[in-house]
Amino acid sequence: MIRKDLSGSDSQNADPYYIPSTGEGNFENLVADYESKDRVIWQKPDLVISLLGDLSGKTVADIGAGTGYFAFRIVPKAQRVIGIDIDQRFINFMDSVKVRLPEAYRDRFEPRLAMPDDPKIEPEEVDDIIIVNTYGYIEHRINYLSKLFTGLKPGGSLVIIDFKKNNLPIGPSDEFKVSLQDVQHELEKAGFTIKVVDRSSLDYQYIVQALKPEPEK
Ligand SMILES: C[S@@+](CC[C@H](N)C(=O)[O-])C[C@H]1O[C@@H](n2cnc3c(N)ncnc32)[C@H](O)[C@@H]1O
Structure with missing residues (x-):
């Protein structure tokens, strides 16, 4: 995983749709970073997905x-x-990727373009939401969490996985991380009830x- 940060800000770029999170580096590097093989070891995707039940x-x-x-x-399970x-x-x-999925799975998946301040989810459209390595961006x-709250069905769950604030060998610099305490506070402000706070299953991240x-x- 490439060490990266949120280089650039709106003040550095007049384009209102400038995307700080994809920051530096060309697209191929970002894809290689996101798809890196070591993620299975440090992020345990199966464990994370199992949280959704x-x-x-x-x-x-x-x-x-x-x-x-x-x-x-998640596609084969949902x-x-x-x-x-x-x-x-x-x-x-x-x-x-979708066009290469087996036909039975292809129709289950929809890529959806959203806006930085609007996830473009219809009211009560979804049962579960995950946000991985993205919350700090x-x-x-x-306000954003309130929109996710509206998009969730009652009883639905939101899982946030992000980097702990420490000097870690992977992930963005601390400046671009949100502390676990802030995540909990923000969730509660938006109306959510905290169900699980897990600091130990993943070495570098909280769930x-x-x-x-x-x-x-
Ligand atoms: C570090 S990547 C994580 C990608 C993926 N979740 C993963 O774990 O491999 C952050 C992603 O969040 C997207 N992003 C940044 N801000 C966003 C926002 N406000 N709403 C939706 N996506 C956003 C970026 O375009 C980028 O694809």
Whole structure:
């Protein structure tokens, strides 16, 4: 995994759709980074996905899906998977993977172009949401989380996996990480109930699972 940071900011680039998260480096390098083989060891995707429980019949959104590293691993388990990203190059990349999927899986997957401040999920469209290695790139996060809250069905869950604030051999510099405490605070502000806070399963990352509560009867 290439060590990278959020180089550039809106002030460095007048383009309102400038994407700081894809920052430096050409697209091929980003793809190689996201698809690097060592991720299986340090990020344990199967363990992370198992947190979502039984996904049969469910719709899952992957926010900041990138190459679809997680989204495509979820496709065989779920009814529908939406790979959401703000970078058209990743949407095209996921489309190019989608056409190679077995027919039975192809129709389950939808790459969806979103906006930095809007995940473009319909109200109560999805059962579960994951955000992997992306949370720190989202601005105005409480407002963004409120939109995810609206997009989730009652009882649905949101899983956030991101880098711990430490001097780690992989991931962005600390400046571009969100502390676990802040993640929990922001989730609660947006109306979520924290279900799981896991600091130990992954060496470099925390896992937080939060729920959209069912309405009281
Ligand atoms: C470091 S990559 C992680 C990709 C993928 N989740 C993974 O784990 O391989 C961050 C991704 O988030 C996307 N991104 C950044 N800000 C976003 C936002 N506000 N909404 C949706 N996607 C965003 C970027 O385009 C990029 O594909």
